[in-house]
Amino acid sequence: MQRFLQRFALLVAGTLSGFDRLVFKGKLCPLYAPEGMNYLLRANHVAHKEFKQYAQKVTARVVEASGVSQAKAQSRYRYLNSSKIDKEQAAREFAPKKRGPKTGLVCVLGCVEPCWTFDWATDGDGGSTIRGEPGKCLHLYHYYLHPTFGWMYVRLQTWFPFEIQVGLNGREWLARQMDRDKLRYARHKNKFLWVRDWQRAQQLLDEQLQTDWQRELDALQQQVHPLHPEHLGRMPVKYNWTAFQSEWATDIAFHRQKDLEPWFERWLRQAMLSYDHNDILGFFGHAPALFRKGRHRIETNVHAFHEGKRIKHFVDSNSLKLYHEANVLRGNDFERRRGDSRAAAASRRPGGDRKRAAHAAERGGPAPASRVLPDG
Numbered sequence: 001m002q003r004f005l006q007r008f009a010l011l012v013a014g015t016l017s018g019f020d021r022l023v024f025k026g027k028l029c030p031l032y033a034p035e036g037m038n039y040l041l042r043a044n045h046v047a048h049k050e051f052k053q054y055a056q057k058v059t060a061r062v063v064e065a066s067g068v069s070q071a072k073a074q075s076r077y078r079y080l081n082s083s084k085i086d087k088e089q090a091a092r093e094f095a096p097k098k099r100g101p102k103t104g105l106v107c108v109l110g111c112v113e114p115c116w117t118f119d120w121a122t123d124g125d126g127g128s129t130i131r132g133e134p135g136k137c138l139h140l141y142h143y144y145l146h147p148t149f150g151w152m153y154v155r156l157q158t159w160f161p162f163e164i165q166v167g168l169n170g171r172e173w174l175a176r177q178m179d180r181d182k183l184r185y186a187r188h189k190n191k192f193l194w195v196r197d198w199q200r201a202q203q204l205l206d207e208q209l210q211t212d213w214q215r216e217l218d219a220l221q222q223q224v225h226p227l228h229p230e231h232l233g234r235m236p237v238k239y240n241w242t243a244f245q246s247e248w249a250t251d252i253a254f255h256r257q258k259d260l261e262p263w264f265e266r267w268l269r270q271a272m273l274s275y276d277h278n279d280i281l282g283f284f285g286h287a288p289a290l291f292r293k294g295r296h297r298i299e300t301n302v303h304a305f306h307e308g309k310r311i312k313h314f315v316d317s318n319s320l321k322l323y324h325e326a327n328v329l330r331g332n333d334f335e336r337r338r339g340d341s342r343a344a345a346a347s348r349r350p351g352g353d354r355k356r357a358a359h360a361a362e363r364g365g366p367a368p369a370s371r372v373l374p375d376g
Contacts, residue, residue, distance in 0.1 A: 001250070011260075013253045013327075014198025018205035019170025020190065020249035020332060024217055026164035026239035028232075037118050037130040037160065044233040048128040051120045058231050059137075059158050065227040066140055066156060071108040080111040087111070091143040091153070102145060109141040118160050135159075142224045148216075150176045154224045162228070164239065166220055170208060171249070177204040191251060191328045198253075217241045250331045257327040264309070264324050271311045271322065272302065284315045 005012060030036050041047070046054045071077035076094055080087070087109055094107035117135035122128050137159035146152050150172035155165040171190040178185055178201060185201070186194040195201045221228065221239055229236035254260040277298050286296065299314040310323030319334045 005252075008254075008263075011254050011256075013255050014195060014201075015250065015252050016174075016192060016195075016198070016202055016205060017250040018174070018202075018248070019208055019246075021245060021247040021334075022168050022170060022243070023245035024166045024213070024241055025244040026166070026217060026221060026241050028161050028163075028237050029240045030235075030237050031118075031161040032116075032132065037132070040232065040235045041130060043235040048120050048130060051118075051130055055118075055160055058160070062156075062162065062225065062227050062231055063138070063140070063158050066108075066142075066158075066224055067105075068108060068110070068140065071105070076105065076107045078107065078109055080109055083111055083113045085111070087141050087153070091141070094143070095151075096145075103147045104145060106143040106145060106151075109143070111139055111141070112136050113139045115139070115157050115159070115163065116161070117157075140224070144223075148176060149173045154220050156224050162225065162231075164221055164225065165244070166217060170205070173208060174201065174205055177207070188326060191325055191330065193253060193326055193328060195253075213241060245334070248333045252329040254327045254329065260324055260327055260329055264329065267322065268302065268309060268311055271313075272300065275300075275313075280313045280315060280320075283313065283320055284318055286315065 005015065031040065033039075037051075038048075041051065041054075044054075068077060078090060078094075080090060090109055091107050096102075096106070114134065114136055116132060117137055118130050118132050119135070120128060121131040137157060140156045140158060142154045142156070144152055144154070146168075149168045152166070152168040152172070155167075157163040169190055171192070174192075175185070175187060178195075181200070181204065183200055183204075184196040185192050192201070218239070229238070280298055280300070281296065296315050300311065301314075302309065302311050304310075305323075307325040308323055310321055312319055312321040319332075321332045321334070323330055
């Protein structure tokens with residue numbers, strides 16, 4: 001990256017590198033064990049045949065405590081009759097105007113969506129059990145203008161096992177930080193076209209890496225699901241938080257859009273024609289094909305959008321992409337993680353990324369952005 005910036009020093013105004021999209025999941029892990037729900041029912045003296053009535057009562061209490069009645073009274077609730085409706089767009093319709101409040105609840109959206117849930121079933125010996133299975137239930141999306149994170153949402157599953165999902169954006173978060181720091185900037189969506197002091201903005205982004213995620217996520221859980229853990233009765237368990245999706249973005253802001261565009265076309269061709277599958281595997285920290293075990297799905301595509309063009313490399317469910325919008329060149333590293341029971345943790349970029357940056361710079365293009373949530 002440093003060699004790239006030295007080469008284009010006269011054209012580049014500043015850079016930012018840090019969190020973009022972040023999605024966390026909170027789960028009550030003991031309930032997912034084979035006998036987890038059976039232990040819960042026994043602890044609360046509930047018979048298997050009474051599970052559905054018991055669960056319905058708990059769900060009603062959870063929904064009420066989650067503030068649905070208050071949201072309806074304030075005309076801030078909407079039920080979506082399809083899970084395909086864009087939640088973000090629906091929530092934006094409730095967003096306050098420029099002179100409205102800058103923090104607080106924006107709205108609550110209700111929607112029936114697929115999920116992992118539990119129901120009463122008979123076993124092979126003629127007995128009964130509570131078994132986990134795919135199903136559907138009501139989910140509540142709470143959208144907030146958070147004093148720290150800005151625009152964000154918390155999704156609550158309203159049937160056992162009451163999974164929680166939290167979505168936020170690091171650049172939205174940075175805007176809040178710069179507002180408190182009285183640092184002037186020009187912004188388009190989640191990109192900063194101009195910042196008065198780029199170095200100070202990067203320092204604020206770096207501060208995000210020191211976040212106590214357990215504390216912050218527990219606080220958000222308490223806002224949308226204050227009944228926890230009371231609704232579990234005699235088997236209270238804590239939420240275990242994991243990073244479900246993470247995106248690290250490196251932005252290079254040029255002084256003028258017309259300086260960036262001709263160079264981007266060259267980088268786009270290079271990325272399509274010069275990088276082979278071993279290069280792409282290397283970007284993701286995988287061994288070359290000759291030495292690795294197992295198989296990976298590797299894919300590259302290019303799309304043209306209204307704002308500009310984008311190239312994207314995939315390895316399995318992870319991806320790297322490079323695109324430009326206005327005068328900003330952005331590289332993103334997107335990581336999707338499923339079934340990870342480890343606690344979420346944020347770290348600085350691993351040292352191996354310096355080799356990736358040098359390799360890309362030698363070929364004349366910007367380095368791919370780097371991963372932020374460790375595989376540990």
